[in-house]
Amino acid sequence: MTPISFADIKIRTTLNPGDLGYIAYIHGRLYAKECGYGLSFEGYVLDGLKDFAKEYDQEKDRIWICEHNDKIVGCLIAHRRNEALQFRYFIFLPEYRGLGLGKHLVQQFITFMKEKEIKHAFLWTTEEQLTAVSLYTKYGFQLTEEKKSNSFDKPLREFRYDLLFN
Structure with a gap:
């Protein structure tokens, strides 16, 4: 099998029918396998994606799909x-x-923020996402909130990280 490289990946910023459903599927399936998250997590993802679909505005929002x-x-x-x-x-x-x-993608996100003159970004993650947290902090996100959670069918800590530009 030929190794996959960055050059083999197509990145698009258009949202197509079926994309959000597949993103929910990936989240539910992968996080159940890797972290033991249950149906509550999948419901949480579906709720957020539903809101995104209803509120999606090409001028204010952005999606990066890697294929x-x-x-x-x-x-x-x-x-x-x-x-x-x-x-x-x-x-x-x-x-x-x-x-x-x-x-x-994090660089693209920050570029989008600057293009749109957005001064504040935030994200939520869990204590189990150490590799992602390392990447977020590398790009200037700072821990601003921590809370206990049972939202993903197991007890864990959720963290909020914020990124501010002057």
């Missing part, structure tokens, strides 16, 4: 929340991790 051989293998969503931009649904299938896609 390989016409299959979605990762994504990131930037969802406008009042004056802030929420960083959401950042995920890659395991075989596509380590290619530099995560760094690239």
Whole structure:
């Protein structure tokens, strides 16, 4: 089998019918396997994606869909929340991790913020996402809130990270 490289991945910023359903599927399936999250987590993801679909505005929101051989293998969503931009649904299938896609999408997110003159972004994650947290902090996100949660069918801690530009 030929190794996959960054150059093999197509990144699009258009939202097509079926994309959000597939993103929910990836989240539910992958996080159940890797973290033991249950149906409550999948419901949480579906609620957020439903809101994104209803509120989606090409001028204010952005989606980055990573595809390989016409299959979605990762994504990131930037969802406008009042004056802030929420960083959401950042995920890659395991075989596509380590290619530099995560760094690239975080850079694209920050570029989008600057283009739209957005001064504040935030995200929520869990204590189990150490690799992602390392990437977020590398790009200037700072921990601003921590809370206990049972929302994903198991006890854990959720963390909020914020990014501010002057």
